[in-house]
């Protein structure tokens with residue numbers, strides 16, 4: 001019988017239909033996969049101060065390229081496939097006036113990605129204030145927070161320890177937030193990853209960490 005299949009496939013291939021069938025079957029398998037592949041259409045918010053790199057991250061995840069982004073005034077939303085996740089990401093402006101819109105987007109959220117410019121030490125206290133506000137919001141209670149310390153391609157960037165300390169994500173004994181969550185001293189899963197979006201470094205591991213809470 002196999003020669004019949006070989007003959008049938010060679011006809012399909014010559015008509016250019018084989019790749020179409022294979023790719024569509026692959027898509028269907030991905031949608032159906034019981035292991036969680038593409039199962040969740042999670043809603044995630046990209047938040048953080050202006051100039052942190054949120055829109056750059058969104059464009060990189062969507063198109064795998066950097067674009068020169070203007071400061072975001074109106075929220076952008078994109079469907080993203082990141083690793084095994086299908087996400088609906090909302091990139092909100094971080095400028096003080098744009099931050100007023102954040103509250104309109106915090107219902108039924110599955111995760112927050114909070115981006116911090118790791119070079120801009122002067123603004124760490126402001127970033128901490130905004131992060132603390134979000135962490136204490138009732139609507140966001142219990143949902144995972146991924147904190148990205150961005151721009152580590154720059155020599156002046158803060159280290160992970162410095163950033164964690166500045167954001168209050170380490171207790172006075174140096175226990176980090178993951179351990180604090182395990183001890184249930186903080187209310188949600190939260191982890192800090194250092195990255196450089198423009199150099200495509202660090203954020204893949206970060207989304208891998210996040211995926212355990214979303215699939």
Ligand SMILES: Nc1nc2c(ncn2[C@@H]2O[C@H](COP(=O)(O)OP(=O)(O)OP(=O)(O)O)[C@@H](O)[C@H]2O)c(=O)[nH]1
Nearest residue numbers: 050051052053054055056071072094151196197198
């Ligand atoms: N060196 C460096 N610069 C970066 C990186 N990611 C983003 N930038 C730059 O940081 C600046 C701000 O990036 P945006 O993505 O517009 O920042 P944003 O958080 O969306 O800012 P708002 O829309 O104003 O809230 C841009 O000039 C980016 O090119 C990075 O990994 N390294």
Ligand SMILES: [Mg+2]
Nearest residue numbers: 054055071072
């Ligand atoms: Mg932006």
